[in-house]
Every structure is written in C-alpha cells, then in structure tokens.
Amino acid sequence: MNFVDLFAGIGGIKLGFEKVGFKAVFSNDFDAYCKTTFDHNFSEIFHPQTELYLEDIAKVPSDIFPEFDLLTGGFPCQPFSIAGYRKGFTDKGRGDLFFEIIRILKDRKPKAFLLENVKNLKTHNEGKTLELIYNELTSIGYYVDDSVLNTMEYGNLPQNRERVYIVGFSSKEEFNKFHFPRKTPLKKTIYDCLEKNKVDDKYYYNDKPLYEKLKNDVRKRDTVYQWRRKYVRENKSNVCPTLTANMGTGGHNVPIILDDYGIRKLTPRECANFQGFPKEYMLPKIADSQLYKQIGNSVSISVIERIALSIKKAIEAV
DSSP: OEEEEESOTTTHHHHHHHHTTOEEEEEEESOHHHHHHHHHHHTTTSSSOOOOEESOGGGSOGGGSOOOSEEEEOOOOGGGOTTSOOOGGGSTTTGGGHHHHHHHHHHHOOSEEEEEEEGGGGTGGGGHHHHHHHHHHHHTTOEEEEEEEEHHHHSSOSBOOEEEEEEEESOHHHHHHOOOOOOOOOOOOGGGTSOSSOOOGGGBOTTSTTHHHHTTTOOOTTOOEEEESSSEEEOTTSSBOOOOTTTTSTTEEEEEEEETTEEEEOOHHHHHHHTTOOTTOOOOSSOHHHHHHHHHHSOOHHHHHHHHHHHHHHHHTO
16 A cells, blocks of 8 residues: 655654555655655665655645555644644644645545654643644544554653554544554663664763763663753663754753763664664764754654554455
C-alpha cells in the first residue's frame, strides 16, 4: 500500500512505515536543511530512490500526489507544546497547517491516516483543540482514535518521549479491527545508543565555562542529564530525557553524560540512535544545530513501525 508523508522532516515516519511493507510515493517538508538530510539518505543510500518535495504544504495542491492509500504527518507541534507559547490553531503558518491535512484528506479520501503530535495536544485549550480535530476528521467521513504512547514503553528505546498518535479509517470495519500496540519491555539501555569510542572534543565541556556549573551534578555514568539554562536535571529512570528541537541551540534541553573522558553533550548520531534511526542512516555534514533540531523534531521509529503494523493488519483483516 502506498502512502504520502507530509511534514516528513528527515524521514522518520517513512522509515517506520516502509519497514512493515508500505511504500512512500510522496514526501513533503518546507525545511531546506531537512531536504539535505532526507535526500542524502533516500536518494543515495536507501532504495528505491526518492527525494523530498520542498514546499509549504499550503501551496501543495491535492492533485499533485500519486495514488495513495494512507496519509501520515507529524504536523507542527510547537503551537501545542508546553515548551512553546501554546497559540494552537491561531499560530499562523504552523498551528493552522492541520487544516491542510483536512483539505488533502477531503480531496483524496485515502483509506487511513496517522497523525503525530506532542502529548499536550490532548489537553491544549482545555481539550477543545482535540475536540475540534476529531470534529474535523469525523465530518469528512473518518472513524478516529488516539493514544499517548511513551517511547520507552512502546518502542524498546531508552527515551522518555510521550507523543499522541491519532489514527483514522474511512472504513468502520477496518477501524474496529485496529488496536494500538501494547506495552513492550524496555531491554535497550543508554549504553546501546552511545558511541563506543571517544567523540570529537567539541562535544566536551571540560575546558568550557559551563563546566563549573556541571561538574558537581553530573556524577553518574548510567544517567543522561539535561542542562536547563540555569540548572542540571537528572533523569531518574536511566533513560534519555525527551529529545527536543531546541537542544542544539541556546544551551537549553541539552542532553549530557559523563564518560571516560569527561562531561559532554550527546552527539547528533547518538540522538539519532535514541530515536531508533538505523546505523546505515547517515547524517550529512551540516551544522550540528540543524541536526539536533531535525532529530528532536523527528519520531521514534520503532513506535511508528508498531503502529504501522497495526494499521496494516486492520486493513488486511477486512
């Protein structure tokens, strides 16, 4: 079955769905840096070859897509995030892009869809935002369900990452066959995601001004910490805190560990590992700040894969 991948970023949802047998026939995003990373992988490393269609989704006509059975999209989460200003649908150019999804679903009527966003979407504006989303989706003929899944509970990845996943089907029979995946034991540790050798010196704080603020708090080898602008937060669950889009800018939300050589931040490659990107997925030589942003904005691929498999089973069961 074919799918179109909106707000595709660097292809995390694409990887998850293609792993269970779906085929992406169109991927779109408006970020040129994402296109660099996406094309570096899907035009050169992964086959069949595809490129990211670079354009504002509001300017992408519904008839541009090839035939497709499923629509996926991690539409912009910042308007609904606790970390942002929470403007929601009034955040022009971001929050209102959800209605572009409605436009495409209405015009093309695929069998099913998967949408992904931050957990706070469920409680944003006292629940009225999610209610509006449901109303819009059901009014164009879809049966809809949602669930908040934590990566460390559903993806066997050591990251505390809660996201809401919204699934819809045009067929009531298929919808009734769908079930979100069940929890799975977390077997991977943070060590499975860390580089085995010493990383580049630029990631270490040993000789930098921030070291004095970190040295007394960053003391454990089995823990990922976060620098929160003014203080260190320790993760008590022995997993990585939620990777965010701003973790590479302004010294905020930066994931930090202690290794044999000192105190350092996680590298972009390690962050990709915590999101479940395969080893063969290559990060291009662009600014680290862009790579951190891309990975923080992406998805936990193993969670997506499990949801994709559940969607596939529901469709094939009817």
